[in-house]
Amino acid sequence: MxxxxxxxxxxxxxxxxxxxVFGSGACAQKxxxxxxxxxxxxxxxxxxxxxxxxxxxxxxxxxxGVELTACHGFANNFELKLTEKGSLRHQHVxxxxxxxxxxxxxxxxxxxxxxxxxxxxxxxxxxxxxxASPQSLFDNGTRIVFLCGWHNxxxxxxxxxxxxxxxxxxxxxxxxxxxxxxNLKVAANGAEALVHSxxxxxxxxxxxxxxxxxxxxxxxxxxxxxxxxxxxxxxFQLKADWIVVDETIGPGRHLDALAKGLGINQDGxxxxxxxxxxxxxxxxxxxxxxxxxGSRGILSDAEQLADxxxxxxxxxxxxxxQDAEPLPxxxxxxxxxxxxxxxxxxxxxxxxxIGDHMSVVTEACQSxxxxxxxxxxxxxxxxxxxxxxxxxxxxxxSALNDGAPQDTSQVMVFGCTRSAGxxxxxxxxxxxxxxxxxxxxxVPCGGTISSQHxxxxxxxxxxxxxxxxxxxxxxxxxxxxxLARKGADAARIxxxxxxxxxxxxxxxxxxxxxxxxxxxxxxxxxDRIKALNGS
Amino acid sequence: xxxxxxxxxxIGAGVTGLTAADTLAGWGARVSLVExxxxxxxxxxxxxxxxxxxxxxxxxxxxxxxxxxxxRHPHVDVYTGTQIETISGQRPYRIAYRTHSPLVNAxxxxxxxxxxxxxxxxxxxxxxxTPHGGPYVAIRRDLCRYFDHAACTQCQDACPQGAIVLSSQxxxxxxxxxxxxxTTGFTPYDPSDKPYGYGQFPNVITSLDAERLLREHTVMKxxxxxxxxxxxxxxxxVGSRDARLGHPWCSKIxxxxxxxxxxxxxSRQEDTQITCFYIxxxxxxxxxxxxxxxxxxxIAMIRAIPGDILRTATDELEVVYFDPQSHAxxxxxxxxxxxxxxxxxxxxxxxxxxxxxxxxDESGFMPSHGSERHPAPEGIFTxxxxxxxxTIAESVSSAQESVYDMVRFLTAS
Numbered sequence: 001m002x003x004x005x006x007x008x009x010x011x012x013x014x015x016x017x018x019x020x021v022f023g024s025g026a027c028a029q030k031x032x033x034x035x036x037x038x039x040x041x042x043x044x045x046x047x048x049x050x051x052x053x054x055x056x057x058x059x060x061x062x063x064x065g066v067e068l069t070a071c072h073g074f075a076n077n078f079e080l081k082l083t084e085k086g087s088l089r090h091q092h093v094x095x096x097x098x099x100x101x102x103x104x105x106x107x108x109x110x111x112x113x114x115x116x117x118x119x120x121x122x123x124x125x126x127x128x129x130x131x132a133s134p135q136s137l138f139d140n141g142t143r144i145v146f147l148c149g150w151h152n153x154x155x156x157x158x159x160x161x162x163x164x165x166x167x168x169x170x171x172x173x174x175x176x177x178x179x180x181x182x183n184l185k186v187a188a189n190g191a192e193a194l195v196h197s198x199x200x201x202x203x204x205x206x207x208x209x210x211x212x213x214x215x216x217x218x219x220x221x222x223x224x225x226x227x228x229x230x231x232x233x234x235x236f237q238l239k240a241d242w243i244v245v246d247e248t249i250g251p252g253r254h255l256d257a258l259a260k261g262l263g264i265n266q267d268g269x270x271x272x273x274x275x276x277x278x279x280x281x282x283x284x285x286x287x288x289x290x291x292x293x294g295s296r297g298i299l300s301d302a303e304q305l306a307d308x309x310x311x312x313x314x315x316x317x318x319x320x321x322q323d324a325e326p327l328p329x330x331x332x333x334x335x336x337x338x339x340x341x342x343x344x345x346x347x348x349x350x351x352x353x354i355g356d357h358m359s360v361v362t363e364a365c366q367s368x369x370x371x372x373x374x375x376x377x378x379x380x381x382x383x384x385x386x387x388x389x390x391x392x393x394x395x396x397x398s399a400l401n402d403g404a405p406q407d408t409s410q411v412m413v414f415g416c417t418r419s420a421g422x423x424x425x426x427x428x429x430x431x432x433x434x435x436x437x438x439x440x441x442x443v444p445c446g447g448t449i450s451s452q453h454x455x456x457x458x459x460x461x462x463x464x465x466x467x468x469x470x471x472x473x474x475x476x477x478x479x480x481x482x483l484a485r486k487g488a489d490a491a492r493i494x495x496x497x498x499x500x501x502x503x504x505x506x507x508x509x510x511x512x513x514x515x516x517x518x519x520x521x522x523x524x525x526x527d528r529i530k531a532l533n534g535s
Numbered sequence: 536x537x538x539x540x541x542x543x544x545x546i547g548a549g550v551t552g553l554t555a556a557d558t559l560a561g562w563g564a565r566v567s568l569v570e571x572x573x574x575x576x577x578x579x580x581x582x583x584x585x586x587x588x589x590x591x592x593x594x595x596x597x598x599x600x601x602x603x604x605x606x607r608h609p610h611v612d613v614y615t616g617t618q619i620e621t622i623s624g625q626r627p628y629r630i631a632y633r634t635h636s637p638l639v640n641a642x643x644x645x646x647x648x649x650x651x652x653x654x655x656x657x658x659x660x661x662x663x664x665t666p667h668g669g670p671y672v673a674i675r676r677d678l679c680r681y682f683d684h685a686a687c688t689q690c691q692d693a694c695p696q697g698a699i700v701l702s703s704q705x706x707x708x709x710x711x712x713x714x715x716x717x718t719t720g721f722t723p724y725d726p727s728d729k730p731y732g733y734g735q736f737p738n739v740i741t742s743l744d745a746e747r748l749l750r751e752h753t754v755m756k757x758x759x760x761x762x763x764x765x766x767x768x769x770x771x772x773v774g775s776r777d778a779r780l781g782h783p784w785c786s787k788i789x790x791x792x793x794x795x796x797x798x799x800x801x802s803r804q805e806d807t808q809i810t811c812f813y814i815x816x817x818x819x820x821x822x823x824x825x826x827x828x829x830x831x832x833x834i835a836m837i838r839a840i841p842g843d844i845l846r847t848a849t850d851e852l853e854v855v856y857f858d859p860q861s862h863a864x865x866x867x868x869x870x871x872x873x874x875x876x877x878x879x880x881x882x883x884x885x886x887x888x889x890x891x892x893x894x895x896d897e898s899g900f901m902p903s904h905g906s907e908r909h910p911a912p913e914g915i916f917t918x919x920x921x922x923x924x925x926t927i928a929e930s931v932s933s934a935q936e937s938v939y940d941m942v943r944f945l946t947a948s
Contacts, residue, residue, distance in 0.1 A: 309936045472590060512584075512600060
């Protein structure tokens with residue numbers, strides 16, 4: 001094999017690594033071809049019968065009729081149980097790519113229409129235009145109405161295709177196009193220029209804000225569209241021969257089963273990536289599993305192909321171990337572990353191995369400390385991180401060294417290193433000093449902090465405790481911030497029972513770039529604690 | 536895939552350039568990250584986190600993260616205040632540059648702000664991030680009157696620390712690169728020519744001004760008198776989607792940015808009435824539909840672009856627009872008007888295209904290096920908003936896609 005195209009794994013390997021790519025469309029095919037170019041044994045696993053896209057004819061490593069039965073193992077060593085056309089197949093792979101195509105369903109009902117030979121979806125119009133020249137498709141003088149994003153907004157990826165088709169038809173065939181739209185989505189490359197050009201060629205754009213037209217299907221197959229023109233406030237009726245409707249892009253039909261089978265968190269719509277900027281661009285909650293193209297969200301065809309290159313780079317970086325951050329290792333004490341499975345249940349990165357004894361898999365672990373905080377037997381430790389001890393030591397040290405008078409309020413601030421820690425660094429660089437008596441404890445994740453840690457801070461002598469986590473949906477470990485809030489709620493109940501004002505414990509959401517805001521939040525909290533102490 | 540022996544230059548240290556520099560360095564390349572301003576992070580780093588309770592996925596925090604990663608990488612050499620003069624030869628390219636030593640000595644500056652108050656030119660003195668990620672004060676040579684034959688030295692004279700030396704000389708240098716990535720970003724539209732009184736009425740500000748004000752005070756205060764703003768208008772598409780200006784493109788980021796900012800302001804300043812004048816609201820975020828419904832419940836959305844802004848006798852702003860509901864001309868009064876300025880091709884694109892013997896695309900942006908219509912010179916790559924308006928998430932993707940092409944190029948030859 002040519003050395004220049006072989007991946008440099010920086011460790012001796014006997015066989016090239018294997019990677020499995022779930023999907024069948026152009027994006028999945030391009031990823032498979034890319035990885036093969038770099039000497040990776042890449043498998044395309046298609047649910048149905050995949051047919052190669054132009055220029056991607058290499059079928060050597062194509063599996064068809066594939067269903068995922070189970071996924072065991074961890075990054076660098078996944079064990080997939082598949083059925084291939086009904087027969088069982090085991091595959092060991094270090095990395096997995098999820099690149100199923102999205103699903104594009106025509107919108108008939110939102111326009112009061114039903115499927116009809118004269119109502120085309122944008123995909124079927126594109127198909128028609130692909131098979132025959134635009135000139136031959138429609139008779140002279142045909143009126144075609146495009147319907148786009150009325151009650152439900154369209155998406156630029158769809159609108160761009162409609163605008164491209166509208167532009168091409170209006171220019172190349174003897175038709176008149178009426179483009180009836182809500183918000184016209186032009187936030188795609190070249191879309192606004194297409195609108196201008198289509199208008200110059202005679203296409204008519206009609207926009208609606210709140211009152212949308214009504215459509216009647218005539219007996220002869222044509223349509224009557226009644227609408228109130230927003231510019232002139234006049235009622236019009238438009239007669240149309242053909243209607244083209246937009247589509248809604250959603251997750252592919254098999255994506256849900258694949259994501260669940262692989263243990264991948266999904267977004268609110270069902271795409272196989274949580275809606276979290278920390279996953280940019282192809283990462284999932286599990287190290288070694290990547291998501292690309294129509295599996296991670298709504299991307300145009302061109303964006304999906306570009307995404308194939310991006311995910312290739314990310315997979316290669318992973319196989320090269322370039323993505324590994326220097327994180328403190330987490331270990332389970334076998335003697336203390338009661339196999340209650342709390343860690344396994346909570347771990348957002350699926351990094352807990354249930355073998356003969358429970359263990360944390362380093363390749364998959366992100367060192368968030370959620371398991372450390374949650375373990376009822378306190379059997380889990382993160383190397384170099386002992387928050388309980390740090391709390392006592394820091395407060396003791398500050399009381400001795402600060403030279404602070406006895407009446408200075410002691411406030412302990414816990415901050416996630418990925419957000420509040422960075423914000424704290426920013427505010428320090430901007431010259432802001434922490435008020436006297438404030439101790440800032442940087443922790444790996446909000447989820448590292450349990451109710452015990454919060455109570456320990458009060459026990460050690462803190463007058464107030466502030467817990468800073470990432471905003472909802474912005475946690476590197478998905479649920480660390482939610483668990484932190486739960487811990488604070490539990491601690492507050494106990495504080496109240498002990499006669500401590502619950503206002504002395506607060507939880508704040510802080511982003512990495514909120515240096516100023518963090519300063520103001522801490523100042524305000526210190527003032528509140530001072531007021532409570534004074535009363 | 537080994538590019539350990541390769542040297543690459545990344546020109547422009549916004550979020551795209553920072554992402555690319557970090558990724559290329561991760562693959563072993565020696566990276567020179569060249570930035571013409573004294574600051575890293577470009578426009579993205581100036582943006583506010585728009586989260587209220589939950590993250591709204593604007594991506595602003597990503598810029599901070601990429602800056603830290605890139606500047607901490609031992610293979611990334613940062614050249615701030617550095618302007619590319621010429622690029623010549625074939626691989627390796629010879630890049631001639633000039634580095635302006637900072638006019639403000641960061642060690643002496645204590646950020647007292649006296650220079651801001653003294654400077655007669657709005658925006659000529661700004662704050663940003665040093666190569667080490669720290670905030671610091673800088674003077675923009677393109678706006679400063681000292682460099683405009685006027686020889687104004689008011690800030691230098693006023694600085695109590697003696698930290699400003701306007702006569703600092705630029706130094707010339709050269710570097711070699713096996714491949715070059717252009718991540719030169721965009722130039723925001725200057726709305727001075729629009730009939731909105733920008734530059735005359737202090738409370739008419741651009742979206743970037745609004746980001747800075749909000750970041751500084753965390754709430755929206757009127758620049759004229761520091762009073763909290765109770766009525767704010769956003770005007771979208773100022774300088775984009777404008778055929779008369781020859782800007783037939785949507786700037787993509789402004790609807791999301793303005794409406795998220797509007798909700799952030801309302802979350803911090805209750806009872807703030809916000810009106811948004813727009814042409815078409817563009818989709819932002821995966822959860823656009825429910826988010827937009829919530830926005831329509833809280834923000835007056837008016838589908839019209841105002842014609843004029845006048846200042847009233849009581850120093851308020853009167854916006855004149857054609858109301859699509861009543862079908863008549865209407866006036867509304869605001870404390871602050873935010874102009875959502877469009878993203879234009881970077882100012883230096885013309886000279887860059889010339890020295891590379893390449894071209895700009897029809898709009899003036901740099902072509903994609905994969906463009907069939909404008910094939911790129913061998914070894915030259917582009918990414919991010921240099922090629923057209925992009926969100927932060929798209930810029931990160933674009934950077935990585937281009938790095939993949941660069942790595943392929945460098946390992947194939």
